[in-house]
Amino acid sequence: MEGLCCGPGYASPSEAIRAPSEQLLYTIAIYTGTGIQKPDYLATIDVDPKSESYSKVIHRLEMPGIGDELHHMGWNACSSCHGDKSMSRRYLLVPGVRSNNIYVVDTATNPKAPRIHKIIQGTEIKTKTNLSGPHTVHCLGSEIIISFLGDAKGEAPGGYLHLNKDFEILGRWENSMGDIPFSYDFWYQPRHNVMVSSEWAAPNTFMPGFDLEEVGHLKYGRRLHIWDFEKKKPIQTMYLGEDGLIPLEVKFLHNPNSCHGFCGAALSANVIHFWKTKNGSWEWEKIIDIDNEPQPDWPIPIPGVMSALLVSMDDKYLYINNWLHGDMRQYDITDPHNPVLTGQVWMGGLLGKAPIVNGVKIAGGPQMYQLSLDGKRMYVTTSLFSTWDNQFYPEIRTNGGVMLMINCDVKNGGMKINEDFVVNFGNEPNGPSRCHESRYPGGDCTSDIWL
Amino acid sequence: MKKIIIANRNNATYEVKGNKPLLLELRSLGVDLPYGCQYGGCITCAAKLIKGKVDQKSQVALNNRQINDGYVILCVARAKTDCTFDIGVESHDKLYRNPFIDPLAPHELKADIATIRELKDD
Numbered sequence: 076m077e078g079l080c081c082g083p084g085y086a087s088p089s090e091a092i093r094a095p096s097e098q099l100l101y102t103i104a105i106y107t108g109t110g111i112q113k114p115d116y117l118a119t120i121d122v123d124p125k126s127e128s129y130s131k132v133i134h135r136l137e138m139p140g141i142g143d144e145l146h147h148m149g150w151n152a153c154s155s156c157h158g159d160k161s162m163s164r165r166y167l168l169v170p171g172v173r174s175n176n177i178y179v180v181d182t183a184t185n186p187k188a189p190r191i192h193k194i195i196q197g198t199e200i201k202t203k204t205n206l207s208g209p210h211t212v213h214c215l216g217s218e219i220i221i222s223f224l225g226d227a228k229g230e231a232p233g234g235y236l237h238l239n240k241d242f243e244i245l246g247r248w249e250n251s252m253g254d255i256p257f258s259y260d261f262w263y264q265p266r267h268n269v270m271v272s273s274e275w276a277a278p279n280t281f282m283p284g285f286d287l288e289e290v291g292h293l294k295y296g297r298r299l300h301i302w303d304f305e306k307k308k309p310i311q312t313m314y315l316g317e318d319g320l321i322p323l324e325v326k327f328l329h330n331p332n333s334c335h336g337f338c339g340a341a342l343s344a345n346v347i348h349f350w351k352t353k354n355g356s357w358e359w360e361k362i363i364d365i366d367n368e369p370q371p372d373w374p375i376p377i378p379g380v381m382s383a384l385l386v387s388m389d390d391k392y393l394y395i396n397n398w399l400h401g402d403m404r405q406y407d408i409t410d411p412h413n414p415v416l417t418g419q420v421w422m423g424g425l426l427g428k429a430p431i432v433n434g435v436k437i438a439g440g441p442q443m444y445q446l447s448l449d450g451k452r453m454y455v456t457t458s459l460f461s462t463w464d465n466q467f468y469p470e471i472r473t474n475g476g477v478m479l480m481i482n483c484d485v486k487n488g489g490m491k492i493n494e495d496f497v498v499n500f501g502n503e504p505n506g507p508s509r510c511h512e513s514r515y516p517g518g519d520c521t522s523d524i525w526l
Numbered sequence: 527m528k529k530i531i532i533a534n535r536n537n538a539t540y541e542v543k544g545n546k547p548l549l550l551e552l553r554s555l556g557v558d559l560p561y562g563c564q565y566g567g568c569i570t571c572a573a574k575l576i577k578g579k580v581d582q583k584s585q586v587a588l589n590n591r592q593i594n595d596g597y598v599i600l601c602v603a604r605a606k607t608d609c610t611f612d613i614g615v616e617s618h619d620k621l622y623r624n625p626f627i628d629p630l631a632p633h634e635l636k637a638d639i640a641t642i643r644e645l646k647d648d
Contacts, residue, residue, distance in 0.1 A: 278563070288629065
């Protein structure tokens with residue numbers, strides 16, 4: 076499924092767009108925090124519309140123990156080592172936010188039934204690097220860096236774990252955290268020697284659940300950080316203030332020459348656009364502001380909670396979610412300063428716009444999503460994080476999570492929920508589980524970076 | 527030895543030494559309990575203490591309202607006396623709340639940021 080050259084991935088974003096359609100996808104599903112005493116697992120989902128098992132979970136790789144809270148994941152290799160024939164996109168690194176374990180999953184021996192290749196024990200990571208609360212995984216040529224949100228005791232700001240291609244701990248990646256107070260997501264753009272990182276909170280703050288008052292007590296983030304990527308240290312802070320409360324996912328455009336990127340500020344429900352100016356410093360602006368929506372049961376209007384963000388491989392469309400409102404949106408970002416809303420669909424949420432989709436009662440709202448390389452199929456899941464789910468959508472305990480698919484119009488803009496696709500994790504054999512992040516074996520729109 | 531009764535498991539009764547976290551002691555006796563971080567930071571193992579006393583001073587996950595509602599973090603809490611608990615998600619009725627609909631008062635926040643409630647003069 077990968078490109079024509081020797082190594083993993085593709086020579087360019089335009090080559091990636093022409094790759095064959097995905098046949099399988101992997102999504103994590105959790106039992107941590109649900110009351111079901113079973114391990115979290117990596118589900119393989121058949122997304123080949125010609126297959127008899129289309130839209131079904133066809134394999135479940137259980138982790139060895141309970142309580143990991145699998146969340147995000149990433150590949151051992153991507154287009155950043157496309158020229159290296161000794162590398163292949165074979166291993167998926169799957170961290171447990173609560174356990175600190177990192178599972179290295181072999182997806183190549185049998186793509187439909189991946190298996191655990193190696194476990195990096197959470198205790199070893201704590202001992203060697205004083206890190207806990209793993210989140211974003213990016214490969215870096217043939218090496219791997221993973222952001223962690225806390226030190227071994229769960230206090231901010233955490234840092235970055237550096238692994239070699241054999242998944243051995245090299246130590247901390249960064250030379251300095253500077254005065255960064257919190258960590259979360261990061262993305263890098265090597266041609267500009269830049270990395271951008273965002274801020275959630277300390278594990279001890281966000282893991283037990285969300286106390287709104289802790290935002291006022293500055294326990295949650297409101298900044299973006301620009302790094303000198305080669306020197307591995309932060310060089311500029313962009314203070315977003317009330318416009319950027321809890322800035323979570325951060326993405327650059329896929330074009331490796333571009334210096335434009337975006338971040339979704341979850342609590343403010345704003346999209347922040349940032350870019351490099353001619354003098355080399357970085358600027359930011361708010362380009363999308365989702366209004367809070369009134370709801371009769373709430374004393375104050377409901378914020379959108381824009382917990383994720385994604386850019387299509389052709390850099391034309393930006394996708395955002397509003398987890399508490401229940402909508403997914405598509406914006407044309409041809410002019411990144413002036414996004415144009417081109418599509419919107421509803422699934423679940425607290426506003427009551429789409430309580431049932433494709434025959435399934437939706438507990439939760441659109442939360443994590445992955446887009447096909449050609450930009451036409453977006454797979455969306457509904458669970459955010461076990462403790463936060465339990466606060467805002469308590470019915471997810473009995474209903475479980477759901478995966479839906481949205482058909483995206485890449486020419487004219489527009490989104491439509493595919494009526495033939497629904498994976499109801501409420502019907503899983505061990506009871507209702509909750510699905511979160513997804514990756515495709517051949518690459519997707521959040522895996523690849525070009526050097 | 528301390529007697530631990532799990533009320534919502536048909537009052538199943540266990541004896542523990544009280545020198546290790548209850549999660550470890552009860553799991554070694556075969557009790558199937560949820561857990562996550564195992565250092566007192568993530569709330570997954572929370573149980574509700576109905577009777578008795580524990581030492582859970584190293585927990586950092588609970589806010590003061592949750593503590594006042596009887597929640598204890600089993601992965602760090604040690605039994606100081608005989609105790610009776612409800613365990614698992616059935617005991618979590620007051621653990622999770624919508625933070626917008628039901629905000630915390632300043633004295634109900636986590637210990638490091640909570641204000642001390644002033645006593646009213648009668």
